[in-house]
Amino acid sequence: MKIGYTTHVELPENIKKIFKVMLFPIGNFLAGTVNISNNGFDIFTSLNEGSDLSIVGENGNIMFMVNYKGEDYEIPWLHMLQYAFDQLRSEEYLTSILLSEVALETYVDSTLTNGYLEKGLDKDSISRLLTSAEIPTKVNPLMNNLFEVKLAAASSWPVWERKVLKWRNEIVHGTKVTATKEEAVEAYEVVVDSIFHFIEGFDKFLKKNGSSHGMFYRT
Structure with missing residues (x-):
């Protein structure tokens, strides 16, 4: 879209x-x-x-997420991301970090579940697989095997692996009892970047395999 102008975005018909x-x-x-x-x-x-002012009229990129209900279907990971943001604004930084990571893990689990269901696996087998797999395994080999996209190829990977995942484990095990605003903001932004990396990769995968427009809408 052009900077300084207004652009209309059309949404799929299933949104209620x-x-x-x-x-x-x-x-x-x-x-x-x-x-x-x-x-x-x-x-x-x-x-x-x-x-x-010279950038007025130049092309600019905007990514967006729509929190919606469509045909009685809700998106849990998007709700988690919203809760993480709400906690960040409320200065509950530990909770915000944890919810940010939960949003990413929820997105990955739901995406893998849908992918394995389409491959013909039953829900019990999928549940056992995802329960036994560590999150680094899910975001790399499992996502890559199904959708040809892995978090290790994203710019957010080093920070997520060294910081966000580490903070998440420390919070869960009670060894991290305080957090700063900067840490919470970094965790939230890294998770958003990671989810968008997967969404764009999944979009490319769909187009490669015959979908006319994929699933990711961008202006």
Whole structure:
């Protein structure tokens, strides 16, 4: 989309109710939404104070997540991500870090479950597999085997592996009892980047295997 202009985004027909639209502009500009309906919404962009006016009219990228209900289907990982953000704003930093990581793990588990179901595995076998597998195994070989995408190929991987996953384990085992705002923000941003990495990879996988437009909508 062009910076300084308004762009309309159409949504799939199966969406029954929109709860929230979250925007992630990539670049030195701001973005917001108006005219939100079940059919779509408008994204408007503006510049930060003191920004270079010459970028008006240039193409800018915006990723977005839509928290919605469609045909009685809800997205648990998106709710977890929203809860993590709410806890961050409430200065509950330990809880925010934990919920951010839970959002990623929930996304990965649900994606793997759907993938294995399509391969013909029964729910009990899938549950046993995912229960026994460690999260690094899930985000790399398992996701790669099913959808040709792995977290180790993402820019967020080093920080997630060295920090976020470590913090998550320390919080769960009671060895990390305090956290800073900076840590919570970093955990949230790394998880969002990681989920988008998977979504984009899954989108490419769908297109490669015959889907006309994949599943990831971007302006």
